[in-house]
Amino acid sequence: MKTVGTAVGAPPRPGLRERKKQRTRDALVRAALELIAARGYEGTTVDDITAAVEVSQRTFFRYFASKEEVAFFVTRLAESHVVDAARGRPPGEAPLEVLRRAVLDSWDTINEAVEQLVPLDLHLRVYRVIESTPALLAAHLRRASELEEELARIIAEREGLDMDADPRPRILVAAFGGVIRVAERRWSTGDDVSVAAMKEVMTTCLDHVGPALAGNWRAG
Amino acid sequence: MKTVGTAVGAPPRPGLRERKKQRTRDALVRAALELIAARGYEGTTVDDITAAVEVSQRTFFRYFASKEEVAFFVTRLAESHVVDAARGRPPGEAPLEVLRRAVLDSWDTINEAVEQLVPLDLHLRVYRVIESTPALLAAHLRRASELEEELARIIAEREGLDMDADPRPRILVAAFGGVIRVAERRWSTGDDVSVAAMKEVMTTCLDHVGPALAGNWRAG
DNA sequence: TGTGATCTGTCAGCGACTGACACTAGCCTC
DNA sequence: GAGGCTAGTGTCAGTCGCTGACAGATCACA
Structure with missing residues (x-):
């Protein structure tokens, strides 16, 4: 009515x-x-x-x-897409794979949604300002940690775990999030800022985690 | 003179x-x-x-x-101790072990140094305020990311790597840092706030990383 | 068309922070 | 020990982010 x-x-x-x-x-x-x-x-x-x-x-x-909030308007869009993608993953999929696919697969729809609002190039330039402005970087990291909390919740639920009793969901997501941030930074400061390049950087970074954690890596 | x-x-x-x-x-x-x-x-x-x-x-x-800076005065002390401890690790030690030992071993000297300045209990109470105040949490995460950058530099140097060419130092430290933050939070919100408890929480959290990253973990 | 809910602008004010200037107090030389 | 030099401090005025209170404009809906 x-x-x-x-x-x-x-x-x-x-x-x-x-x-x-x-x-x-x-x-x-x-x-x-x-x-x-x-x-x-x-x-x-x-x-x-x-x-x-x-x-x-x-x-x-x-x-x-706040003034900060407007700077993160587009970023916010991207974040919600990742969460949705994680929620949509098929049951039974391994936790790390859920995160990996959620991030990689959502990139196309993210870019599409962003373009509706502002030119992609503008968003990239703003992103670089965020990374290089202490106050914004701090806010960005806090937002990222909130996103991680949300993702940990999703993982915990999928696996039927109590997040406060079992630290593994948060640990996995924290480790994953750290790597993603490194990848983000490498991509945004690199030469090739295409979506394909972003996915490639993410993939290689993620592939490095296991080996990097395991012992001695003199054999570069 | x-x-x-x-x-x-x-x-x-x-x-x-x-x-x-x-x-x-x-x-x-x-x-x-x-x-x-x-x-x-x-x-x-x-x-x-x-x-x-x-x-x-x-x-x-x-x-x-800034007003923030004074809130992090004690935290800053702790950070420098960790960096020093990482620098003092014997050559040849595996990267992850360097980080692990740097954090765990420096805790005793940290507490000692903090006590010179303010009661340990006061610092803990302030830490909880930091964790629960958005503006301070953001600043805390930014500081943490700066600390990670420093640690990545140390690891890269030890291993003779160029940080900008090889992403592994940053990846390792980012994953490690994420886990440490989870551990910190679990400890500060838990019942037992002793140093021994802190070390134990850190240890178990770190031991979970490998398994958590590897595949399916239904076997709780 | 008129009534009520929403949106907007204006104004006053707080708190974090900064530059400019004058003043005071430790320092150093003679 | 008197002098000047320098570094630390207080005062003042001003900017910027942000908020509550009020008043006027605008739209919705009967």
Whole structure:
């Protein structure tokens, strides 16, 4: 009984108000990312962003809890895709394989979803700013640790374990997460920033974990 | 020719000025940690801290770059001990063993050094605040990642590798670091907060990594 | 069309942090 | 021991991120 004149089952087309909100939110995100990519994070004030979109500062903070949050808007999208992919893995699959496939397979849909919002190139430039800005890097790592907690929950549930009694889900995910971050960094600072390259870097990094943990590796 | 009246080779006793600085720095750290442990991080303003020590806010920021920094003063001590321990490991030892021993063996000297500055119990209470305050947790993770970078450098050097060409040092350290963080958290939230308990938690967590990464672990 | 819920802008204010300046106190030389 | 030099401190003013309170505008819906 919310709207009239729309077919049952069809997604009720949002009203004017909702669409307006969506538009200003998107405009804020785009302006923010553009400015951050160009002038850096600290070099961009919230007033700069709101001036570009012609809204008040107060409005900005009604959409985003902090200046940080807008910088991670796209990243957030990617994270939710990974979680969904992990949830969708077939039962019985080995835990590490679940994580591996969740990350690798979700990349295509991630890029597609990102493009809807901002150019992929812009996102990459912002990502590099995140990696090189202490305050943002800290926030990024905290977000990553929250994502790991979520993934650990999924693994624990799949395996029928109590996360607080058995440390293995968190351990696996923590080790995995550490490796992913190394791979992310190698990819974003490398020459080839294509999706294929990203997958390749991830794969080789993951393949190195076992051997790296096992004993002496003089035989490079 | 710096001072007169002190035997050659003896550490030149710092002048009155230097001692005064040391005293206010220590007083600020102690007051800050006490307040943070009692009222939480956000509940403690810099003005609260400086009022307790009777110095101006400006002085605080000449000693510490940020409010965060003072919260990590003790943590910082511990970190440097771990790095030193890793550097002191005998050549030829396997990389993972270097990290393991560096962390486990340095704990005794860490606690000793911490006690010089503040009661161990206070440090533990502050640590729990760090873990439960988003802003501090983020900073903590960033610091940890810097520590990992340093450890990766040490490993790479020991093994005669170029860190930027060979990802294995960073991968190993990242995986290791992830596990250590899980162990830290398990320990700090558990009942037994003794050093022995800490070592035991670390050991069991580290022993789980290999098996956790390897395939299916239904056999609990 | 009018009524009520939502969204927005303005304003005032807090807390972290910084630059500039003046003042004080330990240091060092003569 | 008086002098100047330097380093440490306090005061002040200002920026930036962020929030609560209020008032006016805008949309939804009967």
